[in-house]
Amino acid sequence: MGDEVAGVSFTREQRQRYREKVRQCLDVFERMLTERSFEFERPLTGLEIELNLVDADFSPAMGNAAVLKSIADPAYQTELGQFNIELNVPPRPLPGDSALELEESLRASLNAAEAKANDVGAHIVMIGILPTIMPEHFHTEWMSANPRYAALNESIFAARGEDLLLDIASPTSAERVTAYADTIAPEAACTSVQLHLQVSPQDFAANWNAAQTLLGPQVALGANSPFLFGKQLWAETRTELFLQATDTRSVELKNQGVRPRVFFGERWITSIFDLFEENVRYFPALLPEVSDEDPVAVLDDGGAPRMQELRLHNGTVYRWNRPVYDIVEGRPHLRVENRVLPAGPTVVDVLANSAFYYGAMRVLSEEDRPVWTKMSFATAEANFTECARRGLPASVYWPGFGEIPVEELVLRHLLPMAHEGLSRWGVSQQVRDRYLGVIEARCKTGRNGAEWQVSTVRALEARGRTRLDALREMLALYSERMHGNEPVHTWDVPGE
Incomplete structure (x- = not known):
């Protein structure tokens, strides 16, 4: 959820001062892109995994404070809902067998965390939307004790002036969720994996554009969120739920074409500056807290300004590929943060999704005639929506192939590209075979997390079984197999 804030409500004076400070930061950032060097000599990747907590009946366990106290590991942090926690993995390079080492350390970390969570009556589940979550779970004390979450909730509803409407229908059946919410609680149901890649300023636009073209295939391959409030909806319901649960727009503003905070974007870019400039131009502040830093003075003195206001504002525009400016040990760097994937089903599935992304993006970003010069931005967005709705059975448009089933596109084109890209990164053959082999098997079996759940x-x-009993029993099976770490395409279905 980003940087912390101290207050919950803000004055008009604070909002005016914040707008001025954000614009000042944007000017400083523009200077930095032309005058300063950024850290990118040794590109690093990062990983964040959001997790759910359940009780013995596999219902949401509203107890993340007790679980985090029991785990006592700074890698695990609070998240929006009391039934959420987040695992932050330290940055690491891609080459060699790094992914195999990461798989082993992640499984060890999650096993240890699960044992500690058990001590306080909870279990950890890695899944896109907890299928047993129901509207009544948000009628109690659901929000984590963090001023940022309370401030965000208040700001979103102050901007809307009315309750949120959730309206999501299945593309394949008559099932539908239509409900009003008077808090952003439904957003807490969305648990994701975030992939980070450190890039140079001159390479940022190509990497971001490439990542945008991949969003559809990514979400089709990794879909793992088919149920919400007891209804079977989209293959990856989480993406639409996240959009609606953080929407600051009234119906009238939607009709005027005002952009949502969960923003796919609307054009290919030529610089990272394009994205930060769009954020400032289009999106009002949600958390207008002003720091004491003078970014101009810091830059003039040869330092790297933190630019807290610009970073905080960027953290409240929820792009599926978010630009990140950060400072480590006094040196600034830039990252593409890929936010489209759901959590789970297993560590090996998460790393397979990561390998596909990093490999395919490397080749796409380095092509002489990039794919985005042959595909409209609207087509990339249409691919994304169709893949979120239908998952692996979706068809997409891709230059050179026309309309093509996404499984066929991956097997014929994107998977060989991912192998080549990982090779360029210096990733070992063993790593490529293990994780991209999982992606290949998913396509050939037609089984990802969403398909197995349904x-x-x-x-x-x-x-x-009733629907609720079936969801509980399914989640119990899911949890057991998640900890077994066999990829989801190998999971059997009861009665098969």
């Missing part, structure tokens, strides 16, 4: 619930309902 098939399992249907099989259990066919045995006479």
Whole structure:
């Protein structure tokens, strides 16, 4: 959720001063892109995994404070809902066998965290949307004790002036969720994996554009959020839920074409500056807290300004590929933060999704005639929406192939590209074979997390279970197999 804030409500004077400071930071950032060097000689990747907490009945466990105290590991942090925590993985290089070492350390970390969570009556589940979460779970004390979350909730509803409307319909059945919410609680149901890649200023635009073209195939391959409030909706319902649960626009503003905070974007870019400038131009402040830093003075003195206001504002515009400016050990750097993937189903699945992304993006960003010069931005967005709605059965448009099933596009074109890209990164053959082999098998079996969840619930309902009982039983099976760390395409369905 980004940097912390101290206050919950803000005055008009604060908002005016914040706008001025953000614009000042933007001017300083523009200077830095032309005058300063950024750290990128040894590109690093980063990983964040959002997790759910459940009780013995696999219902949400509103107890992240107790769980975090029991885990006592700074890698695990609070998240918006009391049934959420987040695991932050230290940055690391891609080459060699780094991913295999990461898989082992992640499984060890999650096993240790699960044991500590058990001590306080909770279990950890890595999944895009907790399928047993229901509207009544948000009628209690659901929000984590953090001023930022309370401030964000108040600001979103102050901007809207009315309750949030959630309206998501299945593309394949009559199932639908239509509900009003008087808090941003439904956003807490969205748990994701965030992939970071450090890049140079001159390479940022190519990497961001490439990442945008990949959003559709990524979400089709990794879909793992088919249920919300007991209904089967999109293959990756999380993306639409996140958009609606943080929407500051009234119906009238939507009709005027005002941009949502969950922003796909609207054009290919030529510089990272384009994205920060759009943020400042289009989006009012949600958390207008002003720092004491004078970024101009810091830059003039040869330092790297923190630019807290620009960073905080950027943290409240929820792009699926977000630009990041950060400072480590006094040196500024830039990152592409990919935010489209759901959590889970297993560590090996998460790392397979990561390998596909980093590999394919490397080749796409280095092509002489990049794919985005042959594809409209609107087409990339349409691909994304269709893949979120339908998952692996989706079809997309891709230059040179026309309209093509996404599974075929991955197997014929993007998967070989991912192998080549990882090779360029210096990733070992063993790593490429292990993780990209998982992606290949997903396409050939047609089974990702969303498909397994839906098939399992249907099989259990066919045995006479109610929908809620089927969801609980499915989640129990899911949890057991998640900790077993066999990729989801190998999971059987009851009765198969």
